[in-house]
Every structure is written in C-alpha cells, then in structure tokens.
Amino acid sequence: MALDDLYREVILDHYSHPRxxxxxxDPDIKVEGANPLCGDELSIFxxxxxxxxxxxxxxxxxxxxxxxxxxxxxxxxxxKTIDEARALAGRFKAMMQGEAVSEDELGELLALQGVxxxxxxVKCATLSWVxxxxxxxxxxxxxxxxxxxxxxxxx
Amino acid sequence: MLADRVRADxxxxxxxxxxxxxxxxxxxxxxxxxxxVIDALVRYYEExxxxxxxxxxxxxxxxxxxxxxxxxxxxxxxNAPRPEELIFTRSTTEAINLVAYAWGRVNVGPGDEILLTxxxxxxxxxxxxxxxxxxxxxxxxxxxxxQGMLEVAVFDRLLTDRTRLVALTQQSNVLxxxxxxxxxxxxxxxxxxxxxxxxxxxxxxxxxxxxHLGVDFFAFSAHKMCGPTGAGALWARYDLLDAMxxxxxxxxxxMLVHLDRSTYKDPPHKFEAGTPNIADCIVWGDAVDYLQGIxxxxxxxxxxxxxxxxxxxxxxxxxxRLFGPxxxxxxxxxxxxxLDGAHPHxxxxxxxxxxxxxxxxxxxxxxLHRRLDxxxxxxxxxxxxxxxxxxxxxxxxxxxxxxxxxxxTTSVSGS
Numbered sequence: 001m002a003l004d005d006l007y008r009e010v011i012l013d014h015y016s017h018p019r020x021x022x023x024x025x026d027p028d029i030k031v032e033g034a035n036p037l038c039g040d041e042l043s044i045f046x047x048x049x050x051x052x053x054x055x056x057x058x059x060x061x062x063x064x065x066x067x068x069x070x071x072x073x074x075x076x077x078x079x080k081t082i083d084e085a086r087a088l089a090g091r092f093k094a095m096m097q098g099e100a101v102s103e104d105e106l107g108e109l110l111a112l113q114g115v116x117x118x119x120x121x122v123k124c125a126t127l128s129w130v131x132x133x134x135x136x137x138x139x140x141x142x143x144x145x146x147x148x149x150x151x152x153x154x155x
Numbered sequence: 156m157l158a159d160r161v162r163a164d165x166x167x168x169x170x171x172x173x174x175x176x177x178x179x180x181x182x183x184x185x186x187x188x189x190x191x192v193i194d195a196l197v198r199y200y201e202e203x204x205x206x207x208x209x210x211x212x213x214x215x216x217x218x219x220x221x222x223x224x225x226x227x228x229x230x231x232x233x234n235a236p237r238p239e240e241l242i243f244t245r246s247t248t249e250a251i252n253l254v255a256y257a258w259g260r261v262n263v264g265p266g267d268e269i270l271l272t273x274x275x276x277x278x279x280x281x282x283x284x285x286x287x288x289x290x291x292x293x294x295x296x297x298x299x300x301x302q303g304m305l306e307v308a309v310f311d312r313l314l315t316d317r318t319r320l321v322a323l324t325q326q327s328n329v330l331x332x333x334x335x336x337x338x339x340x341x342x343x344x345x346x347x348x349x350x351x352x353x354x355x356x357x358x359x360x361x362x363x364x365x366x367h368l369g370v371d372f373f374a375f376s377a378h379k380m381c382g383p384t385g386a387g388a389l390w391a392r393y394d395l396l397d398a399m400x401x402x403x404x405x406x407x408x409x410m411l412v413h414l415d416r417s418t419y420k421d422p423p424h425k426f427e428a429g430t431p432n433i434a435d436c437i438v439w440g441d442a443v444d445y446l447q448g449i450x451x452x453x454x455x456x457x458x459x460x461x462x463x464x465x466x467x468x469x470x471x472x473x474x475x476r477l478f479g480p481x482x483x484x485x486x487x488x489x490x491x492x493x494l495d496g497a498h499p500h501x502x503x504x505x506x507x508x509x510x511x512x513x514x515x516x517x518x519x520x521x522x523l524h525r526r527l528d529x530x531x532x533x534x535x536x537x538x539x540x541x542x543x544x545x546x547x548x549x550x551x552x553x554x555x556x557x558x559x560x561x562x563x564t565t566s567v568s569g570s
Contacts, residue, residue, distance in 0.1 A: 003508045007501075007559060016496075016562045038500055038516055039530035061530060063498035064560065118504065 005114030006121070007064065015064040020074035024057045028146075029139050033060075033131030035123055035152040040066040044131050053077050053085060063124050065115055070128035072109055082136050089129045096122050123152040157457040158542040161449065164189040165540055172510035178545045181512045183328055183356060183489050183536030185378045188442075192381060195441040199434045207433055208407060208424075222433055225440030226423070232443045233354070233373060234364040235390050242389045242396070242423040243436050247355040248278040250374035250389035251322075253426060254351055255282035257399045258372075259320070262349075265291035267319045270348070272297040272305055272334075273526050274327045277519045279353040279374075283322060292319070298526070303330035303479040303486075310339060318348040325357035325368075329520050329532065330479035331462075331489035333357070340369045349395070355379055359538070360458055360487050362451040365390055377435065382442035386435040389426075396422035403428035454539045458488040461537050465490055465546045472553050478527060488537030491518070494553065497560040499533040505559060506552045513549070 024045035031044045042060025046053055056078055058070045073092075077085040092109055095101040096116060103110050115125045134150035162168055165187045170177055179187060205215040207222045223238075230241040244250045263269065269283050273296050287294050295318075297310045305323075314321070321343040326333050340350040351372035357363055359380035365373050372395070376387035401408055401419055405428035410418040419425045446454065463483040469475055474495030480486045494502055499515035506513055514534045517524045524530060535549055 003505060006504065012560065013563050015560070039524075041530065063500040065501075121500070121504070124500070 006118055008111040008114060010108060010111045011064060011068040014068035014071040018058075018067060018071040020057045020071065020078075021059065022057050023059055024055060029135040029148070030146070031131040031135035031148045031150055033127050033134075033150045033152070035062070035066065035127050037123065037152070038063065040124055040127055040152070042066065042070050042128060042131065044070070044128060044135060046132075046135065048082075052079060052081050058128065062127075063121075065112070065121050065124040066127050069112055069125045072112070073128050073132065076107065076109060077132070082140070086133060086136055089133050092129050093126055096126055127152045156542065157449070157453060158461075158540050161189075162540050162542075164191070164445075166190055166193070168540060172512075173508060175510035178509070178511040178548045180535040180537065180541065180545060180549060181514050182359075182379070182538035182541075183518075183534065184514055185384065186359060186381050186538055187540065188383065189381055189445050191445060192383070192438055192441050195438045196383060196434055199437055204434070206430055218433060218437075221437045221440075222431070225437045225443075228440040228443045229377075229388055229436075230390065232363075232447070233358060233375070233390060234366055236366060237393055239421070239423055240390055240393050240396065242391075242426040243431055244374075244387040244389055245385050245432060246278075246387040247353060247374045247376040248282075248387070250376075250387050251279055251351070251353065252282045253389055253402045254372050254374075254391070255286045257402045257426070258349075258395065259283075259286040260290065261400065263287075263290050263292045263319050266317065267292045268295050268313075268315070268317045269293070270295045270297065270310070270313055270318050270321045270343075272299065272323045274299055274303070274305070274330060274332065274520065274523050275322075275324055276328050276353065276355070277521070278355075279322055279324060279351075280522070283320075297323075299330070299332070302481060303327065303332045305332070305334055305339075307335070307339070311342065314342060314346055314348070316346050318343070318346055320349050320351060322351040322353070324353040324355075325363070326360070326487045326489075327479070327520075327523075328356050328489065329491045329518050329523055329534065331486035331491070332480055333361075333485055333487060336368050336370065344369070356487060356489070359446075360451075361455040371395060377439040377442060380442055381445055382439040383435040385432050386439050393422065396426070399426075401428070402426050405429045407431070449539065457539060458537055459483050461541060461543065461546065462486065462488045462490070464543055465535070465537065465549075468546055468550045469553075472550065472557065474557065475553070478532065488541075489534065490536065491532040491534040493529055493532055494556065496562065497556050499531040501560065502533045502553070502556050505556045506549070509548065509552045509555075511549055511552050 027045035028048045029046040040062030044058045047055040056074045131150040135148045138146045138148045203214040203217040205218045207219040227238045230238040295313045343350045349371040352370045354375040358375040373390040378384040408428040476493045478491045503515035516531050
C-alpha cells in the first residue's frame with residue numbers, strides 16, 4: 001500500500017487550496033455532515049436555480065481526504081440537476097465500494113480511488129457525498145428549503 | 156538504558172512493518188506483552204484449564220489456586236491491605252460501572268453531587284451520567300489550566316457537603332497529567348465524600364499504593380501493564396464492599412438460592428458472578444511478576460527521562476503544539492499534540508508507512524478535546540520498551556508529514 005495512492009497530488013492540492021470554501025447566504029439546501037468516528041465535520045450549502053445547482057459551497061474541518069473530497073465535489077456538481085448530482089454521488093460511492101468506474105464518469109474524482117485501499121478512511125471520502133444526498137432527498141420531500149443533518153454512517 | 160534490556164522480552168517488537176522495525180508508540184491504548192505472559196496463557200490452556208471454585212479434582216484445584224494467587228499478586232501490586240478487596244472485572248470500565256451501579260444507586264440520591272474533572276476518559280464520565288440521570292443527582296466538573304493541571308482552587312470551591320463522590324483519573328490519557336490524588340482525597344473525606352480513582356494509565360507506569368493515596372475505590376486493568384486484554388479489577392475498602400449490594404447476579408456469587416430469594420457470598424466473590432476470565436486473570440499475575448522483577452521505580456525513571464527527551468525533540472518541529480504539563484515530573488509518557496496543517500488521521504497514516512504506530516482521534520475524551528478547542532489530537536505514548544531511537548524515528552516521520560502537507564505553492568487546477 002503505497003502512500004502515493006492515498007495522497008495523490010491533486011488531493012493535496014484541493015486540501016491546501018480548497019475550492020468553493022465558505023458559507024452561502026440563504027441556501028436552498030444546507031446540510032451539516034459529521035463523521036462521529038474521527039470528528040470530521042463539514043457543512044454544505046446549495047443554491048438551486050431552475051432545478052440546477054447554481055452555486056455550492058462548503059465549510060468544515062477534518063482530514064485531507066474529507067476536505068479534498070468536498071472541495072472536488074463542489075466543482076463537479078455545479079450546473080448539474082439534482083438527479084444528475086445524485087447519480088454522480090451514486091457512482092462515486094460505487095467506486096469507493098470497489099466497483100470499476102471510468103474517468104468519463106468521475107473525472108478528477110478518480111484520484112480518490114486509492115482511498116479504497118485504506119478501509120478506515122473510506123468514510124472520510126464519502127462524507128460530503130452522503131451529506132449532499134441527504135440534503136437533496138430532504139429537499140425533494142419538503143419541496144422547499146431544508147436544513148438537514150447527515151453522518152458518514154449512512155451508506 | 157532499560158529498554159535495551161527488556162526489548163528482547165517482547166516478540167512483537169522483533170517483527171518488521173513495511174520492511175521497517177515496528178516503532179510502537181501506542182501503549183496508552185494497550186501495551187505489548189512479554190513472552191513469559193504469552194507462554195503462561197498457553198500453559199494454562201494446555202496444562203490446567205478447568206473451572207474455578209467448585210471442582211474437586213486436581214486441575215480444578217490448581218486453576219483455583221492460580222486464580223486466587225493472581226488476586227493476591229494484583230492486590231499486592233497496588234498495596235491493597237487485603238486480597239479479598241480486589242474484585243476481578245473485565246476492564247477498568249466495568250470496574251467503574253460496578254461502583255456506579257452497586258454503590259451509586261444506594262448512596263447517591265436527588266440533590267447529591269458527584270465531582271469529576273474535565274479530563275476524564277469517557278469510562279469515568281458516562282457511568283456517572285447514567286447514575287445522575289437515574290437518581291436525580293448533579294455532576295460537577297473541575298477544569299484544568301493551560302498546562303493541563305487541575306485547578307485545585309475550583310475543586311475546593313465545588314467540594315461541598317452535597318458531594319457524595321469524587322471520581323478522577325490518576326493520570327490523564329491525553330494530557331499525561333499526574334493528578335494530586337492523595338491531596339484531593341484527603342479534602343474529599345473532610346466533607347464525607349468517597350473517592351474513586353481511575354488508575355488505568357497510572358498503575359502500569361509508576362509505583363501505586365492505594366493506602367498511601369487514601370482513596371476508597373480504585374479501578375485499573377491488565378492489558379495496559381503487559382497483561383492480556385479482558386481482565387480488569389476494582390479495589391475497594393472492605394467495609395464498603397461488604398455494605399454494597401451485588402452487581403451481577405448468577406452463579407459463583409451465591410451462598411444459598413431459593414426460588415424467591417438468595418443469600419450472597421462475601422466479597423470479592425459477591426461481585427464475581429458467572430465463570431470469570433480465569434486464564435487472563437491468572438496470567439495478569441505473571442505480568443505483575445514481570446513488572447516487579449524490573450521494578451516500578453525503574454520504569455517510572457526510564458519513562459520520565461524518555462518523556463523529557465521526547466518533549467525536547469518534538470519542540471524542534473515547527474507548528475507542533477504539545478499538550479499537557481511542561482515538567483516531565485508532573486506527567487507520564489503520554490504526548491498528545493497538534494501539528495499545524497495536518498489532521499491527526501493524516502499524521503497517523505503517514506507515520507504508519509514508516510512502521511510507527513501512534514493513535515489519532517479523541518482518545519475517548521471528547522469533552523477534554525472540546526476544552527482544548529480541537530476535534531482530535533495525535534498521541535504518542537511511551538512504555539518501558541521504548542527507546543530514544545523510537546522517538547528519533549517519530550520526529551523524522553513528523554518532518555516528512557510536514558513536508559507532505561506543506562501548502563502547495565502552485566495550484567494544479569484553478570477555480
């Protein structure tokens with residue numbers, strides 16, 4: 001298990017230069033995610049426009065994997081519909097569970113594939129994604145603005 | 156150096172991790188075991204495995220004698236006045252729960268207070284939360300200062316005639332702080348409170364004398380002191396144990412059983428329902444023999460020197476913040492720290508590649524970390540088998556961590 005598989009340069013880059021970091025005023029979806037096992041915390045803010053993700057930001061503190069994954073997620077889902085974003089979350093989680101996925105599907109997110117070899121860290125990588133799913137699910141049920149909570153225990 | 160003499164006693168330390176020697180710096184979580192303890196465990200199962208206290212055949216008598224001999228050894232290790240005052244449990248946690256359940260439910264009532272500290276392990280906090288909720292009692296907490304020392308002036312203020320129990324750790328499992336148990340116990344007794352001490356982190360590392368400390372209840376376990384997992388103990392003053400109702404009901408703890416009522420054995424058996432963890436308790440006695448053969452003063456001295464060395468070496472690392480007392484005399488060999496720019500899980504992951512085992516997280520002390528305003532720390536903890544080379548390897552590893560997580564000067568992709 002080479003450490004380079006876990007700490008790919010693109011991950012370290014997102015960790016030290018997180019994209020879309022900060023709070024978003026008046027979000028349609030706000031989710032507070034936590035990984036109770038290791039104390040990773042992050043909140044995701046989504047602003048929708050015409051059914052698409054118009055803007056998304058996150059704040060949080062935690063390990064490089066959880067923070068880089070959130071940063072990469074914000075870049076990938078901007079402009080996507082709720083269904084497209086959820087489909088991407090599904091493919092990302094499938095990759096973390098060991099399924100083969102292509103670069104066409106996940107792009108830069110493929111860099112997180114190496115986390116699979118370190119089972120205790122998988123929940124760090126999926127935290128932002130399960131939080132996003134939770135928020136989007138609750139948004140659809142409520143048909144309006146929601147503040148949701150999620151933990152990495154949801155799979 | 157002590158470690159050079161004893162390292163050969165620990166088979167696990169001879170193996171290599173990722174092609175490198177194992178640098179084991181997690182003894183505060185569980186210690187490694189010397190060969191004589193491992194051998195004693197095999198010997199029990201191969202030569203005299205039998206249930207205790209009832210058999211009238213030879214190996215059952217042998218097992219019973221070995222089990223009670225271990226009780227005498229473990230009791231003697233903390234200078235308990237009588238071996239009958241030592242109850243075998245499965246862990247420190249169970250020992251504390253025993254007191255909360257059997258003593259607490261009778262002696263703590265509405266309006267009473269239990270005085271704890273903000274540096275307790277969850278095992279010396281959650282049982283009291285459960286008791287307080289059930290009995291309508293209130294928990295009070297002694298804070299610690301920026302050096303990780305208990306604020307004794309606040310203790311004095313919080314200790315009142317409402318205080319039924321003072322429960323505190325002798326040595327913090329995160330800060331390493333050694334608390335002034337004897338001084339606080341004497342004060343607690345002046346207001347009529349009982350005193351329980353969590354000795355999980357102290358007993359393995361320094362001479363401990365429960366009579367000198369002047370406490371009422373003392374909980375500790377085998378696996379942090381070169382013994383096996385699954386064995387712990389509660390020591391308590393005999394008069395307290397005698398007055399307490401049982402904890403668990405079942406076999407081994409009864410005198411006469413009728414359909415509607417039972418009478419119980421005297422302590423310690425009253426509190427040891429069911430077949431005990433015979434093998435591990437017996438072997439705990441071998442761990443005591445091993446440590447006493449080396450001498451607890453020698454172990455304490457070795458760890459104090461090594462802690463001093465480690466603190467000096469760690470202070471060379473920019474951005475590293477070490478928690479706990481500055482004086483090695485006031486602390487044990489537990490070094491919890493924060494490294495600027497690198498999360499503890501990342502630190503531990505990178506160190507693992509060099510065969511270095513440290514712990515990352517909240518170490519079952521979330522309120523303590525909240526007080527420090529951090530979610531997690533990296534913790535390196537020392538024991539008799541650790542060397543200055545182990546510390547040097549850790550420092551080299553931490554330099555590599557810093558390099559890996561140093562802020563990137565150029566961004567791979569912009570945003």
